[in-house]
Amino acid sequence: MVEQKLLKKESETEYERSSREKRNFLSKIFNWIITHIKFLLIPGYISDDLMHRQTEYEKTKSQRKFITRFKSVLTIVGLILMFIIISFAIFAPWLSPYSRFWLTFPQYGGWQPPSPEHLLGTAQDGFDILGRMIWGARTSLTVALPALFLAVAGGCVIGIVGAYYGGIIDTILMRIVDIMLSFPSIVLILVFIAIWGREMRYFILAYGILGMAGYARIIRGSVLQAKNLPYVDAARVSGASNFRIMFKHILPNVIQPVIVTFTFDIGGIILSFAGLSFLGFAQSGIIEWGYDLDKARGSFRTAPWAMIFPGLMIMITVLAFMLVGDGLRDALDPRLKNL
Amino acid sequence: MSSMLKYILKRILQSIPVLFGVLTLVFILTKFFPYNPAIAYLPQSFSEEDLRQMERFLGLDQPLVIQYLDYLTDLFTGDWGKSLQILEGADVWPLVMQKFPRTIEITILSMIIASIVGIKFGVISSKHRNKTKDTVVRGFALLGVSIPVFWLGMLLQYFFSYLLMKAGLPYLPYQGFATSWYPKLEPITGFRLIDSLISGKFAYFTDYLLHLILPVLALSFITLASITRQTRSSMLEVLQQDYVRTARAKGCKEKDVIHTHALKNALIPTVTIIGLNIGSLLTGAVLTETTFNLDGMGQLMITAINRYDYYVLNACVFLVALVFVSANLIMDILYAYLDPRIKY
Numbered sequence: 001m002v003e004q005k006l007l008k009k010e011s012e013t014e015y016e017r018s019s020r021e022k023r024n025f026l027s028k029i030f031n032w033i034i035t036h037i038k039f040l041l042i043p044g045y046i047s048d049d050l051m052h053r054q055t056e057y058e059k060t061k062s063q064r065k066f067i068t069r070f071k072s073v074l075t076i077v078g079l080i081l082m083f084i085i086i087s088f089a090i091f092a093p094w095l096s097p098y099s100r101f102w103l104t105f106p107q108y109g110g111w112q113p114p115s116p117e118h119l120l121g122t123a124q125d126g127f128d129i130l131g132r133m134i135w136g137a138r139t140s141l142t143v144a145l146p147a148l149f150l151a152v153a154g155g156c157v158i159g160i161v162g163a164y165y166g167g168i169i170d171t172i173l174m175r176i177v178d179i180m181l182s183f184p185s186i187v188l189i190l191v192f193i194a195i196w197g198r199e200m201r202y203f204i205l206a207y208g209i210l211g212m213a214g215y216a217r218i219i220r221g222s223v224l225q226a227k228n229l230p231y232v233d234a235a236r237v238s239g240a241s242n243f244r245i246m247f248k249h250i251l252p253n254v255i256q257p258v259i260v261t262f263t264f265d266i267g268g269i270i271l272s273f274a275g276l277s278f279l280g281f282a283q284s285g286i287i288e289w290g291y292d293l294d295k296a297r298g299s300f301r302t303a304p305w306a307m308i309f310p311g312l313m314i315m316i317t318v319l320a321f322m323l324v325g326d327g328l329r330d331a332l333d334p335r336l337k338n339l
Numbered sequence: 340m341s342s343m344l345k346y347i348l349k350r351i352l353q354s355i356p357v358l359f360g361v362l363t364l365v366f367i368l369t370k371f372f373p374y375n376p377a378i379a380y381l382p383q384s385f386s387e388e389d390l391r392q393m394e395r396f397l398g399l400d401q402p403l404v405i406q407y408l409d410y411l412t413d414l415f416t417g418d419w420g421k422s423l424q425i426l427e428g429a430d431v432w433p434l435v436m437q438k439f440p441r442t443i444e445i446t447i448l449s450m451i452i453a454s455i456v457g458i459k460f461g462v463i464s465s466k467h468r469n470k471t472k473d474t475v476v477r478g479f480a481l482l483g484v485s486i487p488v489f490w491l492g493m494l495l496q497y498f499f500s501y502l503l504m505k506a507g508l509p510y511l512p513y514q515g516f517a518t519s520w521y522p523k524l525e526p527i528t529g530f531r532l533i534d535s536l537i538s539g540k541f542a543y544f545t546d547y548l549l550h551l552i553l554p555v556l557a558l559s560f561i562t563l564a565s566i567t568r569q570t571r572s573s574m575l576e577v578l579q580q581d582y583v584r585t586a587r588a589k590g591c592k593e594k595d596v597i598h599t600h601a602l603k604n605a606l607i608p609t610v611t612i613i614g615l616n617i618g619s620l621l622t623g624a625v626l627t628e629t630t631f632n633l634d635g636m637g638q639l640m641i642t643a644i645n646r647y648d649y650y651v652l653n654a655c656v657f658l659v660a661l662v663f664v665s666a667n668l669i670m671d672i673l674y675a676y677l678d679p680r681i682k683y
Contacts, residue, residue, distance in 0.1 A: 179360035182667070184618040186625065187640070187659055188368075191652075194644045195371045271487055275626050278489050279641055293490060297630070300493055301501050311490030318485035 070331040078323025085317050088137035098131040104285055111303035121305040124295040129306060133313045135287040140317065143203055144269040148262060150208030155215025156258070160246045162216065163223035173216070180213035186272065190281065198283050203276070207269055218261060222254035260329045267321035274314050289314045343675065350671050354664050361660040365653060366410055370403070374647040379423035414657060420650030425642055435639070435654045440529035441516065442636035443662070445551060446617075446624050449559035454613055457563045458606070461570025462597060465578065476567060483564025488623045492557040492630035499553060512550050514632040521546065554631045558623050562616045569612040573605040607678045614670030617663060 088095060096103070097119070106125035114121040120129040162173040180188070192206040226232065227250060235249045274290030276282065282291050289310040300307035377393040378385075394400050398409055413419065419431040426434060464476040500513035512518070516531065524543050527534045532551075535543035577583065578601055586600045587593075625637030636655060643652040 175356070175360065178357055179364055182357045182664060183361055183660060184621045184663060186622040187656055188364075190640070190644050191365070191368050191656070194647065194652075195368065195373065267485065271485075272622075274487055275489065275622070278487075278626065279629055280645075290487070290489075293487075293493070297493065300497060304497055307490075307493050307497070311487060311493070314487045314490065315482070315485050318487075319481065322481065322485050 075327025081320030096131040123306040147207035151211025154212035158216040159219030163220040177213040263325035267318040376649045424646040424648040453559040453562040457566030460567040465574035480564040
């Protein structure tokens with residue numbers, strides 16, 4: 001009896017203390033300063049042995065942190081490149097030397113070599129290459145990001161619903177996913193584009209629909225493992241509905257591999273969209289790197305700059321997202337570190 | 340061995356529903372085309388009555404189920420219809436069969452080259468982990484993953500063909516399948532390299548080979564990168580295992596340890612990666628064909644989509660699906676052969 005009371009009291013105070021600590025972070029810092037002030041003010045107070053042990057402890061502790069695993073030279077390079085590309089996309093009107101009008105309105109003086117007026121030379125119809133490179137970032141990301149959000153949202157729903165309910169729903173959904181994945185996606189996208197038209201929103205839709213299949217498969221695998229774990233039973237016992245269990249309890253636990261794939265896929269979609277516009281499937285008059293390459297194809301012998309720079313831009317963009325994806329995978333799943 | 344046979348049969352049976360699924364999907368999608376194929380058969384000016392009659396003749400007024408069954412029977416009996424736009428009135432089958440081997444040729448060649456070189460690079464990289472060689476190979480692989488194949492093709496054209504030509508050095512042909520003023524070789528199998536060997540005309544053979552160097556180089560570069568990455572990673576994993584240590588302890592040469600003991604197990608995930616890469620290879624083949632003006636399947640498919648050539652597109656998509664499904668099948672069987680632990 002007494003023990004129980006004691007336990008109860010102890011647990012309550014424990015709970016109170018932890019909640020207080022959580023609530024005011026500032027007071028925690030203050031407390032730390034109070035307790036450690038002797039170490040801070042009096043030099044040599046802490047013994048060498050203790051200091052040594054403290055550093056060893058800190059070292060092991062810091063190795064387990066996400067951010068430490070995340071930061072490697074390549075990842076930082078990738079992050080910087082990604083930052084540059086995203087700034088190009090957002091601040092294109094301010095960064096570009098020419099306005100959007102002059103980059104899409106045909107003028108005289110195509111295929112001119114680099115000069116002070118046009119730092120990287122001109123492409124077809126006198127378009128400034130530097131300007132089109134900067135604006136192209138906006139086009140690529142405008143296609144890739146919404147398409148991927150659509151793909152992730154749809155894929156999560158399909159994967160979770162299929163794996164959670166199982167049975168006939170799962171079989172049907174997974175057969176559709178199998179069919180979609182048993183096919184080079186470029187062919188299906190071309191067919192979609194032939195049906196709908198060549199506007200950018202249809203590309204987004206096509207990439208979104210086709211991307212769903214991959215994400216559905218990834219999510220399904222993890223949900224099949226996760227749905228037998230005790231926390232799902234706990235949630236069900238406490239009266240959560242199926243919907244709540246699926247999207248509130250299971251989804252946050254299985255979203256991790258999706259984040260890595262998402263980063264890789266941004267690069268993949270940018271590459272694929274550039275390929276399609278290179279094949280001549282983009283809307284005419286679009287500012288896009290692959291489209292520029294297509295136009296430069298006819299005269300790249302006399303004007304190699306019109307071919308080299310847009311391609312370089314595609315490569316840098318894709319490389320940036322690949323590097324960040326690599327870093328994320330290393331940090332989130334250290335087992336795959338050697339890949 | 341009989342269990343292996345059983346496994347192969349089971350795998351073949353499993354891939355049939357997928358193929359049918361693809362066919363169904365393509366059939367449904369082509370029904371949504373904003374273009375009536377009956378119009379292509381009619382003269383410039385036609386009445387409503389003519390159109391209805393032509394639709395009835397082509398079976399387009401039938402219910403969708405019957406149209407679907409017709410489509411399947413036509414596909415499997417070899418009656419692939421007539422081209423509507425590209426070569427008006429020509430049969431689709433010979434048209435497709437003329438272009439199909441060209442694409443397969445560059446795809447298979449680059450797959451073989453990428454596999455051999457990629458595995459070699461992966462082994463080198465894992466052997467010299469974190470040394471200069473490793474860094475170079477990994478950097479190369481990263482570039483390979485992110486480089487657009489069409490841009491790489493154009494760079495190759497510029498440097499190995501145009502600049503060499505300008506410098507007066509021997510240069511590689513930059514486009515097409517063969518020197519244009521050569522008389523055409525009669526196709527036997529359709530694969531030009533094989534044809535020229537069979538007929539014993541080695542001048543043609545070297546000519547085709549020279550023309551294929553740049554496209555195959557460009558195409559193999561993408562796959563090479565992912566194969567290298569996968570081989571390196573699985574080699575590093577395998578080299579840490581106990582049996583490799585045992586092999587070293589009992590005095591095997593380092594070369595034997597790597598090539599006999601470690602590599603065979605490390606290759607299993609690599610085979611999967613090669614199988615997964617077939618899709619990107621076919622995609623890359625379409626882009627490479629456009630870059631190098633190789634008149635193959637990819638070009639045909641793009642023209643068919645651009646001009647709504649219904650039956651040609653159907654045939655192309657069917658062949659691509661067939662290649663893709665059968666390649667995956669072969670990869671799975673290879674996988675079972677390499678990994679005895681797999682359940683038949």
